[in-house]
Amino acid sequence: MRINLTKKDLINAVYMQLGFSKQIAENLIEEFFSIIVTNLIENKSVKISKFGTFSIRSKNPRIGRNPKTKEKKEISKRNVVLFKPSKEFKNFLNITGDNAS
Numbered sequence: 001m002r003i004n005l006t007k008k009d010l011i012n013a014v015y016m017q018l019g020f021s022k023q024i025a026e027n028l029i030e031e032f033f034s035i036i037v038t039n040l041i042e043n044k045s046v047k048i049s050k051f052g053t054f055s056i057r058s059k060n061p062r063i064g065r066n067p068k069t070k071e072k073k074e075i076s077k078r079n080v081v082l083f084k085p086s087k088e089f090k091n092f093l094n095i096t097g098d099n100a101s
Helices: 007-018 022-043 087-096
Strands: 045-048 052-059 062-065 072-075 078-085
Touching: 007 022, 022 045, 022 052, 078 087
Parallel strands: none
Antiparallel strands: 045 052, 052 078, 062 072
């Protein structure tokens, strides 16, 4: 089952666990994401120790097909964000996770 984690959930977690006001918690989360995005744009890669690495990969244009109409259409060149978890993160998931796949 898929559960979405929203910014509001993160803000509430910071508010409850650290005791900051909701406004401070919101500013903290927004600034955290802003730092990641800014560094991704400038450096093409962001490494968070013991968590993982975010990087940007450029995808070339290609031909795609609408599955309903079978119409072919060109998909434009674009940048995508990749995430590669660290060894520590993978180990943590395999030790504490319920390994439900």
